[in-house]
Amino acid sequence: MPTSSKKEKLIEGVLPESKAHELLYKMVLTRAFEENAEEMYGLGKVHGTMHLSIGEEGVAAGAGPALRPSDYLLNTHRGHGHFLMWGGDLNRMMAEFMGKEAGYCRGRGGSMHIADVESNNLGAQGIVAGNLPISVGVGLSIQMRKTDQVVLTLFGDGAANEGAFHESLNMASIWNLPVIYLCENNQYAMSMAFERAFRVEQVSERAAAYGMKGLTVDGNDVIAVYKAVSEAAEQARKGAGPTLIEAITYRWKGHSKSDRQLYRTREEVKKWMEKDPIKRFAAKLDVDEAGLKEIEKKAKEEIRKAVEFADNSPEPDVNTILEGIYA
Amino acid sequence: MRELSYMEALREAMRQAMQKDDRVFLIGEDIGIYGGAFGVSAGLLDEFGPKRIIDTPISEAGIAGACIGAAVTGMRPIGEMQFSDFVVIAMEQLVMQGAKMRFMFGGKAEVPFVMRLAGGSGTGAAAQHSESLENWFVHVPGLKVVMPSSPYDAKGLLLAAIEDNNPIMFFEHKVLYKTKGPVPEEMYTIPLGQSHVVREGKDLTVVATSIMVSRALEAAEQLSKEGIELEIIDPRTLKPLDEKPIIESVIKTGKALIVHEAVKTGGFGGELTAVIMESEAFGYLDAPVKRLAGLDTPIPYNRNLEYHAVPQVENIVEEARKLVKGQY
Numbered sequence: 207m208p209t210s211s212k213k214e215k216l217i218e219g220v221l222p223e224s225k226a227h228e229l230l231y232k233m234v235l236t237r238a239f240e241e242n243a244e245e246m247y248g249l250g251k252v253h254g255t256m257h258l259s260i261g262e263e264g265v266a267a268g269a270g271p272a273l274r275p276s277d278y279l280l281n282t283h284r285g286h287g288h289f290l291m292w293g294g295d296l297n298r299m300m301a302e303f304m305g306k307e308a309g310y311c312r313g314r315g316g317s318m319h320i321a322d323v324e325s326n327n328l329g330a331q332g333i334v335a336g337n338l339p340i341s342v343g344v345g346l347s348i349q350m351r352k353t354d355q356v357v358l359t360l361f362g363d364g365a366a367n368e369g370a371f372h373e374s375l376n377m378a379s380i381w382n383l384p385v386i387y388l389c390e391n392n393q394y395a396m397s398m399a400f401e402r403a404f405r406v407e408q409v410s411e412r413a414a415a416y417g418m419k420g421l422t423v424d425g426n427d428v429i430a431v432y433k434a435v436s437e438a439a440e441q442a443r444k445g446a447g448p449t450l451i452e453a454i455t456y457r458w459k460g461h462s463k464s465d466r467q468l469y470r471t472r473e474e475v476k477k478w479m480e481k482d483p484i485k486r487f488a489a490k491l492d493v494d495e496a497g498l499k500e501i502e503k504k505a506k507e508e509i510r511k512a513v514e515f516a517d518n519s520p521e522p523d524v525n526t527i528l529e530g531i532y533a
Numbered sequence: 534m535r536e537l538s539y540m541e542a543l544r545e546a547m548r549q550a551m552q553k554d555d556r557v558f559l560i561g562e563d564i565g566i567y568g569g570a571f572g573v574s575a576g577l578l579d580e581f582g583p584k585r586i587i588d589t590p591i592s593e594a595g596i597a598g599a600c601i602g603a604a605v606t607g608m609r610p611i612g613e614m615q616f617s618d619f620v621v622i623a624m625e626q627l628v629m630q631g632a633k634m635r636f637m638f639g640g641k642a643e644v645p646f647v648m649r650l651a652g653g654s655g656t657g658a659a660a661q662h663s664e665s666l667e668n669w670f671v672h673v674p675g676l677k678v679v680m681p682s683s684p685y686d687a688k689g690l691l692l693a694a695i696e697d698n699n700p701i702m703f704f705e706h707k708v709l710y711k712t713k714g715p716v717p718e719e720m721y722t723i724p725l726g727q728s729h730v731v732r733e734g735k736d737l738t739v740v741a742t743s744i745m746v747s748r749a750l751e752a753a754e755q756l757s758k759e760g761i762e763l764e765i766i767d768p769r770t771l772k773p774l775d776e777k778p779i780i781e782s783v784i785k786t787g788k789a790l791i792v793h794e795a796v797k798t799g800g801f802g803g804e805l806t807a808v809i810m811e812s813e814a815f816g817y818l819d820a821p822v823k824r825l826a827g828l829d830t831p832i833p834y835n836r837n838l839e840y841h842a843v844p845q846v847e848n849i850v851e852e853a854r855k856l857v858k859g860q861y
């Protein structure tokens with residue numbers, strides 16, 4: 207947990223106020239990034255697909271600050287927010303998104319594979335649950351190297367139904383590995399509603415099967431996520447093993463660009479939009495509507511500059527096409 | 534004849550097969566109300582209901598196993614891998630179980646299912662959603678591997694695959710989904726193991742698969758203006774492979790260029806080359822057999838790099854021209 211000067215107010219007794227304001231800004235920035243991404247896609251400035259986390263920003267905002275820069279992150283396909291919360295630089299992120307050489311992965315990876323190895327950010331993921339077994343290895347390596355690092359590994363509700371989930375959680379549990387499994391349960395895996403894909407009520411119930419601690423928190427409540435991840439990190443650092451945290455949230459936008467959203471109702475989406483994690487956190491910090499508008503303005507300006515940066519960066523040279531495959 | 538897109542042709546094949554045979558059903562991720570990630574199964578849920586259009590959790594090994602288990606007990610499943618890349622998760626079931634079951638049981642079991650897989654690059658989907666993995670399966674005795682290149686072939690080959698009593702890996706190309714072509718309304722099959730001479734020509738044999746067939750045709754039009762006539766052959770099924778038309782063509786032209794999207798090293802082109810070299814066509818060759826294929830790289834995200842990672846029309850034109858002019 208961050209250290210704070212004695213007089214700084216702690217939000218809900220845990221999060222220093224200045225840090226909280228920084229998080230609020232990054233939540234707004236994440237949303238601005240994604241709204242802009244959607245727009246650029248519409249204009250044909252980016253190709254491929256993208257997965258927007260609009261409505262889910264609370265999870266990343268709570269998880270990121272609960273960890274240290276020396277810890278590891280394994281992200282999902284819907285991870286723009288986590289990338290920013292992990293300290294990602296907006297310019298290089300935008301450049302990657304636009305496939306430019308200046309991007310984090312030299313334009314080779316794009317949104318679905320964006321990584322920053324230097325900051326122990328081991329990348330977004332194109333294969334659902336693909337990161338879960340890797341997290342075991344990262345945890346094992348921490349144990350072998352005898353550091354006090356931990357691993358934050360993210361996945362969606364859908365990923366919990368891949369066989370890899372089972373193997374990963376069991377291995378991490380039997381070896382007491384310092385892995386925090388953070389499930390972003392946004393109620394759907396593409397068109398597959400949670401109730402259609404599970405017989406348990408909550409993903410966290412599955413923790414019992416591996417003999418590890420499991421809990422469910424409100425993913426749209428930044429502080430609730432922050433507390434849960436902080437506690438799990440503390441346990442992991444003490445050698446008490448992994449935790450499975452399920453954060454309940456909701457994806458406002460379609461799964462990806464091809465989604466007509468026939469599997470849910472407008473009313474349902476609307477109901478969840480009223481639980482906007484940004485508005486909720488702003489209220490907690492006594493930021494009023496006008497204050498939030500100001501923050502949005504600032505974020506949009508930062509996005510505009512990042513697009514300008516990316517626009518002015520060179521394309522990868524075709525002659526380098528075979529670079530970066532082997533070490 | 535009426536025109537359909539490649540996607541519509543596939544959908545019609547599935548619809549007609551399901552209308553005709555109660556044992557046929559679809560199983561995969563988001564194939565129901567979503568209509569499949571690319572829309573191939575759109576509307577089928579309304580017509581056949583959730584008992585025959587089965588949405589699964591994200592569990593590729595489970596999908597493959599469900600196909601195998603249902604097939605060996607009398608059903609005729611059509612499974613779907615949302616992107617062919619995800620088949621890696623289903624490999625054990627497909628390769629260790631489905632492919633070998635009949636053999637291991639002394640030829641007494643039948644495992645009739647089709648696994649449809651959306652493959653290929655060209656959509657900016659990057660390294661984990663753009664691969665061409667067909668040749669992995671060519672290497673597995675017990676599996677058949679099909680790769681339609683046109684709407685007509687898509688329907689006829691899929692219907693043949695559904696009727697076949699073996700496990701079939703059916704590789705579709707996502708960039709082809711919207712391409713149109715004539716497709717008969719009635720049910721028809723194209724036998725598995727029948728190469729198709731797509732274009733006749735005297736100067737060079739081009740063996741191309743999937744999307745490379747249309748690129749080769751475009752290249753042929755351009756080269757025709759220079760007086761170079763390509764003969765284009767689409768094997769359509771990589772396994773079983775109908776070698777005869779390929780060998781006969783090489784005997785006629787004396788030259789062969791193989792074009793596929795998959796990575797060159799270890800790709801199907803090596804197999805085709807060997808087929809030619811081991812045949813009586815060897816004596817008629819007046820140039821080395823050449824391969825034009827994907828570079829030895831995962832597919833990059835950047836649009837321009839992605840474009841250059843796999844053969845394009847201009848690459849085929851250039852390679853073919855060089856080969857015909859003896860510049861190899």
Ligand SMILES: Cc1ncc(C[n+]2csc(CCOP(=O)(O)OP(=O)(O)O)c2C)c(N)n1
Binds near residue numbers: 364394591
């Ligand atoms: C192994 C694998 N299967 C299927 C997909 C296609 N796919 C990408 S994201 C997704 C849904 C994932 O749902 P969930 O894990 O709940 O995450 P969410 O998208 O809701 O954030 C699917 C089916 C994939 N990328 N990888």
Ligand SMILES: [Mg+2]
Binds near residue numbers: 391392395
């Ligand atoms: Mg989900």
